[in-house]
Amino acid sequence: MALLSIKNLSFSYDGHIDVLKNVNLDIEAGSYVSIIGHNGSGKSTLAKLIVGLIEAKRGEIFLFDQLLSPKTINDLRPRLGIVFQNPDNQFIGATVADDIAFGLENRQVPHADMQPLIDEFAAKVKMTDFLDKEPSNLSGGQKQRVAIAGVLAMKPELIIMDEATAMLDPKGKREIRDIAIEMKKHDPNLTIVSITHDIEEAYRSDEIIVLNEGTIALRGKPEEVFSKRDELRAIDLDIPFVMKMKEALEKEGVNVTSAKSIKQLAAILCR
Amino acid sequence: MPIKFSDVFYVYSPKTPFQFEALRGVNIDIKDHSFTAIVGHTGSGKSTLIQHINALLLPTSGTIQVDDMTIKAKEKVKQIKKFRKHAGLVFQFPEYQLFEESIEKDVAFGPRNFGDDEKTALEKAHKALREVGIDDDLFKRSPFELSGGQRRRVAIAGIIAMEPKVLVLDEPTAGLDPRGAQEMMDLFDKIHQGGTTVVLVTHDMNIVLRYASDVIVMKDGAIVKVTDPLSLFEGDYEDYNLEIPNLYHFAKLLKNGGYQFDMRNIRTIEDMAKIVKGGYHRG
Amino acid sequence: MANIALGRYVPYNSFIHRLDPRLKLFGLIVLMVGIFIKFVNVPMNFIVYGLIFILIAMMMMVSRIKFKTLFKQLKALWIMITFLLIINTIVPNSGAIAFSIGSWNIYWNAIFQTLYIVIRLVLMIALTMVLTSTTRPLDLTYAIEWYLLPFKVIRFPTHEIAMTISIALRFIPTLLDETYRIMKAQASRGVDFVSGKLSEKVRAIVSLIVPLFISAFQRSEELANAMEARGYNPSGKRTRYRVMKWRVPDSVALLFVVGLLSGIIVLAALKVDFVAIIGNLF
Numbered sequence: 001m002a003l004l005s006i007k008n009l010s011f012s013y014d015g016h017i018d019v020l021k022n023v024n025l026d027i028e029a030g031s032y033v034s035i036i037g038h039n040g041s042g043k044s045t046l047a048k049l050i051v052g053l054i055e056a057k058r059g060e061i062f063l064f065d066q067l068l069s070p071k072t073i074n075d076l077r078p079r080l081g082i083v084f085q086n087p088d089n090q091f092i093g094a095t096v097a098d099d100i101a102f103g104l105e106n107r108q109v110p111h112a113d114m115q116p117l118i119d120e121f122a123a124k125v126k127m128t129d130f131l132d133k134e135p136s137n138l139s140g141g142q143k144q145r146v147a148i149a150g151v152l153a154m155k156p157e158l159i160i161m162d163e164a165t166a167m168l169d170p171k172g173k174r175e176i177r178d179i180a181i182e183m184k185k186h187d188p189n190l191t192i193v194s195i196t197h198d199i200e201e202a203y204r205s206d207e208i209i210v211l212n213e214g215t216i217a218l219r220g221k222p223e224e225v226f227s228k229r230d231e232l233r234a235i236d237l238d239i240p241f242v243m244k245m246k247e248a249l250e251k252e253g254v255n256v257t258s259a260k261s262i263k264q265l266a267a268i269l270c271r
Numbered sequence: 272m273p274i275k276f277s278d279v280f281y282v283y284s285p286k287t288p289f290q291f292e293a294l295r296g297v298n299i300d301i302k303d304h305s306f307t308a309i310v311g312h313t314g315s316g317k318s319t320l321i322q323h324i325n326a327l328l329l330p331t332s333g334t335i336q337v338d339d340m341t342i343k344a345k346e347k348v349k350q351i352k353k354f355r356k357h358a359g360l361v362f363q364f365p366e367y368q369l370f371e372e373s374i375e376k377d378v379a380f381g382p383r384n385f386g387d388d389e390k391t392a393l394e395k396a397h398k399a400l401r402e403v404g405i406d407d408d409l410f411k412r413s414p415f416e417l418s419g420g421q422r423r424r425v426a427i428a429g430i431i432a433m434e435p436k437v438l439v440l441d442e443p444t445a446g447l448d449p450r451g452a453q454e455m456m457d458l459f460d461k462i463h464q465g466g467t468t469v470v471l472v473t474h475d476m477n478i479v480l481r482y483a484s485d486v487i488v489m490k491d492g493a494i495v496k497v498t499d500p501l502s503l504f505e506g507d508y509e510d511y512n513l514e515i516p517n518l519y520h521f522a523k524l525l526k527n528g529g530y531q532f533d534m535r536n537i538r539t540i541e542d543m544a545k546i547v548k549g550g551y552h553r554g
Numbered sequence: 555m556a557n558i559a560l561g562r563y564v565p566y567n568s569f570i571h572r573l574d575p576r577l578k579l580f581g582l583i584v585l586m587v588g589i590f591i592k593f594v595n596v597p598m599n600f601i602v603y604g605l606i607f608i609l610i611a612m613m614m615m616v617s618r619i620k621f622k623t624l625f626k627q628l629k630a631l632w633i634m635i636t637f638l639l640i641i642n643t644i645v646p647n648s649g650a651i652a653f654s655i656g657s658w659n660i661y662w663n664a665i666f667q668t669l670y671i672v673i674r675l676v677l678m679i680a681l682t683m684v685l686t687s688t689t690r691p692l693d694l695t696y697a698i699e700w701y702l703l704p705f706k707v708i709r710f711p712t713h714e715i716a717m718t719i720s721i722a723l724r725f726i727p728t729l730l731d732e733t734y735r736i737m738k739a740q741a742s743r744g745v746d747f748v749s750g751k752l753s754e755k756v757r758a759i760v761s762l763i764v765p766l767f768i769s770a771f772q773r774s775e776e777l778a779n780a781m782e783a784r785g786y787n788p789s790g791k792r793t794r795y796r797v798m799k800w801r802v803p804d805s806v807a808l809l810f811v812v813g814l815l816s817g818i819i820v821l822a823a824l825k826v827d828f829v830a831i832i833g834n835l836f
Contacts, residue, residue, distance in 0.1 A: 038448050039420055053779050074787075082783045089773050090780035094692045094724050101795035106785035108793045118795075136727035139313065150784065166446050169313050170474050170514045197448045236450040241517035241540075248544035262521050269547055270528030327738050352744055360742040367732075368739040370764035380761070384744030415768065429743060 001065050002026035003158060003191050004050065009059030010214075011045055019045045021214040023059070029157070032184050032192045034202035036237065037211035043195045046211070047162040050193070051082045064157070078107060081151030085163040087143035088135065096122065096138075097131040100150045107154065121149040124186075125179055141172025148179055159183070161194040165201070177201050203240045210237065223260075272338050274301040274324060274358075274437065274468075279333035280344075281319055293319040295492040297333070301437075301485075306460075306469045308479040308500070311489030312512035317472045320489070321439050324470065326354035338436065356385050359435030363442045365426035369414040374400065374425050377414055381433040392432075399432035400425070403458060420451050427458075437468040444475065456482060476516040480504065480538070488513070505534040518543060564687045568617040571688045574804040575697035581811045582685050588818045589677050594825040596666055601828055602818065603673050609814075610680045617688045627679055635672055642668040691723045696798060714788050721777070729770070736765050 006025040012018045020042045027033055037043050048054045050061060052073040061068040063076050084090045093099030100118045109117065122128050125145040135143055144164055151159060161180065165173040181204065183190060194205065202208050208225040210218040212235045218225050226232070226239045229247060239247075242265055246256055259265035281294035293316045301307050309317050322328040323335055326348055335342040338357055342348055359381075362368070371377035378396035379389070387395065400410060403424040414422055423443075430438070440459065444452035452475075460482055463469045473479060479486055480500050488496035488503070488511050495511060496503065504519040515523075522537050525547070532546045565571075570578070589606060593599050614621065628635075642664050649663040686694075699716035706712050737747060740761045747758050820826075 038450060040418060048779070051783050053783060077783070077785055080783075084776065084780055086776055088728055089776035092721060092724070092777070092781060092784075094690075094720065098692075098795060102781075102786075103784045105792045105795055106787065106790075108791055111793055111795070111797060114793075114795050134727070135724065136731070154785075171313065199449070238449040241521070244540050245521065245543065248540045249547060251541075252544045252548035254544070254548055262517060263524065266521055266524035266528060269525060270530070322738070325742055327741060352746075355742055355744050362735065362739050362742070365739065367769055368736055368743075368761075368765055370761050370768075381743040384746075433743065 001062065003029040003064065004193070005062040006050075007060045007062070009046075009049065009056055009061065011042075011049060011054070011056065011058065013045075019214055020049075023214070023216060025209065025216065027191065027193060029191050030189050031207055032180075032205045033194070033207045033209060034205040035193065035195045035209045035211055036197065036199070036202050037217075038236065040213075041211040042214045043211055044162055047082065047160050047193075047195050051080055051160060052077065078154060079157045080160070081154055081156035081158070082160040082162060083144065083147045083151055083164045085166050087140045087147070087167065090147050091135045091143050095132050095134055096127055096146050099135075099146055100153055103150050103154050117153050121153040122146075124152060124182075125149045139172065140168045141175045144168065144172065144176055145179065148176070148183075152183065157189070158191045158193065161192065161196070163195055163197065165196065165198055173198065173201075177204075199238050199240050203242075210235075272336070273303055274338075274470075275299070275336040276320075276323070277334045277336075279323065279330045279335060281316075281323070281328060282331045283319075285331070293492050294323075294330070297492075297494055299487055299494055299497065301468065301470060301487075304463075304466060304468055305484045306463045306482055307471070307485040307487060308483035309470065309472045309487045309489065310474070310476070310479060310511075310513055311495075313474075314491075315489040315512075316492040317489055318441055319492075321360065321441060321470060321472060324354075324437065324439055325358040325360045326351050327360065352385065356433055357435060358437040358439055359430035359433050360439045361427055361430050361441065361443060363445055364423075365429075365443075366419060366422035368426055368429075369422055372413060373411045374405065374414055374417075375410040378425060378429045378432050381429050385433060395432040395434065396428070399428040402431060402462075403428045404454070420447065423447070423455075424458075427455075431462070435467070437470060438462060439470045441472045442474065443471070444473070444478070474514065476504075476514050477518075480516050480518065501535050501538075562686065563690050564617075564619065566618050566688075568688065569803065570613055570617045570684065572803065573688075573807055574798055574800055575689050575693040576700055576798065576800075577804045577807055577811075578685050578689055579694070579697045579701070581807065582681055584811050584815050585681055586678060588815050589674050589681075591818055591822045593822050594827050595829075597829045598821075598827055599666075599670060602821065603670075603677065606677055607680075610677065610684065613684050614680070617684060619683065619687050623687075624680055624683060627683065628676060631675070631679075635675065638671055639668050642671070692720055692796075693798070695719045695723065696796065700798070711788075713792075717788070725773075729766075732769060733762070733766060736762055 004025070004027040006023055009020055009023040010018050011020040023046070035043055035046065045054070049056050050063070052068055055070060056068070064079060066072050066076060068076060091099055092102050097118050100121060101114055104114050104117060118131070119128070122131055125148050127142065127145050127149060130138065130142065138146070147164075165176050168176065177198070180192060180194065184192060194201065196202060203222045203226070205222065208218070208220065208222050209216055210225060210232070217235060218228055218231060226243045229239060229243070232239055242259060242262055245265060246259070249256055256265060256268055259268050276297045276299045279294055279297040280292065283289070283291040283293055297316075297320065309320065311317050319328065323330060323342070324337060326342060329342060329348060330344045332344040334344070337354060340350075340353060340357070348354070369377050371380060375393055375396045378399055379392035382392035382395045383389065397407075397410065401407070405421065405424055405428065409417070409421075414425055417425065427443070438459070443459070444455050447455060456478055459469055459471070471478070471483065483500050486496070486498055486500050486503050487494060490511055504516065508515070518537065518540060519534075522534060522543060526532070526534075530546065530550045532550075537543050537546065585606070589603075593602055614624070643660050644658070645664065649661055652660045652662045652665055654660065695716055698719070699712055702710065702712040702715070740758070741747065745758045745761055746754065747762075750758070
C-alpha cells in the first residue's frame, strides 16, 4: 500500500459547504509531492487532516498502512512531521535549542541524548551559531529552519510542509526550498508533501497535485501538469516562467521542448 | 509637489545597547503621480523610510518635505494629522488591524478620525469598498467572517477611503496566492492611473518591472540607486541583493550568448519571444 | 525595540548569576521575612536595615547591577511613597510629639513607622531586582515549578502552569512588537493615542485591543496545533532538556541565608540592643 492513502475524503467546517469533496489520493514512499491551488482550495484542510489535527468523519486516511483515527493518532504521529506557515506560531521554546528540544522532550528522549541530537539537527539547517538565540532576534527564514530542525530531529518518515515559505522574503524562501531538496537527497526514503503557492518550488518536485475547490483537478509530473496550460489558466493558476517562455516562443514558431530551466532554455537558443 | 528627503538619518533606540542606524543620509525625490518602487534586502531601511512619509517616525537629523509641509529633525511637527491624511500608509499584513463590528464601520474609521461626520464617512467607505472589489451585501458583515484575502482588501479600502494623495504600500502582496497578488496589483495600477502617487515597497522584482515608473534601491540604510526599472535590470544589480526577475535573467543569458537587442524593448515574455524569433535563425 | 529594562535579566557570569534559581527564590523569600522582623528599639531597626542594605549592595556589585537601575525603579514609585508618608504622618498616633503644624501633631512614632515602610519597600525592590536581573525568566519558572511539585499530589496542574508561563514569557517580545505594529497601523488612520477627548481615546484603545486579542486567539490556536503535532501531551510523561544542578556554592549560599535569618530572629527574640552594648563599652 502507498505510504499515504486517502480514500473518498470529504470535509466541511460548518456542516454545509464541503471544503474537500471526495478526494482520493495515494502518495508513494520516497516521493516529493507538491500540492498547489488557491487559498480556499482545501490545501490546508487536507494537511491538517493528514496529521490528525482535525478528524476525518467522511472518508478514510491510511498512514503507514494504518487507518488514521483518534485511537491510532498517538502511535502514528511520531512518524510524521509538519512545518506550518507562521514562523512565530510554531516556535515554542525560549531559544533555538529549547525549541528543537521540545519535540524530544515530548517523545521522552533521555536527557543525555538530547544535546547531541540538537547539535546535529541545528547543523543540518545551518543554525549552529544560533542555538542560544531567542526567536525575537531571528528572521522568518531562520525560525522556519529551526522548525524544520525540530521536525527532523524526530526522524519522521513523512514531512508535510504547509505553505512553509508563504510568509518569508525571497531569501528565506530560497533557504527553505534548498533545505527541502537537501533533506530528500540525504534521505531518499523520506516522503515530503509540500503545500505551496510557489510554482518554482513545485516545478522541482517529483509530482504535482492541483487542488481546486476541494477536488483534485490535475495530477502528474511537473512537465505534464504545467503543459495543461488552458486548464490551469481556467482555474487561475500560474505556470513556471520556463513554460510560459516556451509557450510564447511556440507562438512565434520557435519550438523548444526539452529545456527544464532558464539556463537550459537559453543554452538551447544560443546554439 | 514631490516628496523630498534631505540628508535624513534615523537611529533606533539611541544611547542604548540596541542603538541602530536604520537610515544613513537619505536623499530622494519621489515624483508626483509616479509609481515608485522601493527595493532592497531585508533590513535595508525600506520600512523605516516609508514611515517617515506620513510622520509616523521623525528623522533624527535631516529634513523631509511632503507636499507643502516640512519636517525638520528635533523640531515639533505641527498638525501631524495632515501628514497621516496626505500619505495613506498600508503596512504588511494589514488584515490584522481590523477591529470594528462591521466592514463599513471599519473602513469609515479613517475618514471619521479626520473629521468626517458619520454619513460622509460611510459614503467614502462604500466607495472604497467597491473599488477594492467587495460586494455591497458584505458591507454590514463582521470583518472576521471574511477570508484572509478579503480582509486584506478591506484593510486597504480603509486607507483608500481617507482619499490620500499618496498611497504607500509595504509588501501588499505578501502571502497572497498568484491570482490574489495579480488582482491586488491591478487595483493599485488603477488607483495610480486615477492620479494618486503610489510608493510600493516590495521584494518582487516582477512587480517592479511590470508596474513601476521609478525604482529606488536601498542597501544598509542608504540609497544606492535611483532609476527606472528597465535601466536597473540592464545594469549591474548583483550588488544590490535583489532577486532577478526571471525575464531579465533569461534576457541576459541570451545577450551573453550572442543575441543583440536593447533590453529596453523587453517588458513582457512576448517581447522576448519576438526577439528570439528574429535572431533564432542566425548562424 | 521594547526596552523593559527595569528588573530585566542582564546576562553576566557572576557568582549570583550562577546560583541555582531555586536557591535564589528561597533566598528572596527568606530575606523578605527578615526585613519585616521588628527589633527592640528604633536604632536597632535602622542598624539591621542598614546591614541588610549593605548586603544587598554587595550582591548588586557582584552581579554588576547598576544602582542607576534601582533608582529608576524607585523613581517610578515616588508618588506612592510620598502618599504613604503623608497618610501615615497625618493619622493620629501615640507617644512623643515631634513637632506641630498649627493644630496638626506629628508624632515621632508615625515618622518612624513611615520610614520603616519606605525602607522595607526599598529593600524589597532591591532584593527582587537582584533576583530578576541575575535569573533568566525561564529558570525562574522552572524554580517555581519545582516548588509547586508537591502540589501535584492534589492534582494541581504544576507542569501545565509552568508551560503556560514559559510560553507567555517567550511571547512577550513578540506581543510587544505586534502592539507597536497595530498602534502604527491605526495611527496611520488618524488615531491619536496621546491627546483628544475621552471618547476618542476610548476608540483609540479599542482599535488597539480588539486586533491584539483576535490575533492572540489565532496565535494560540496555531500554537496549540503545532504543539499537538509535535507530540505534546500535557498530562503525559516528558523528559527535560534543561535541568538544574545543585552545586556546592548553592549549599554554601543556603547555609548563609538560613544562618542570616536565624541570626536576625535571635537578635529580635533576645531583644539585643547594639547601641546599649556599645554604650556600655565606653
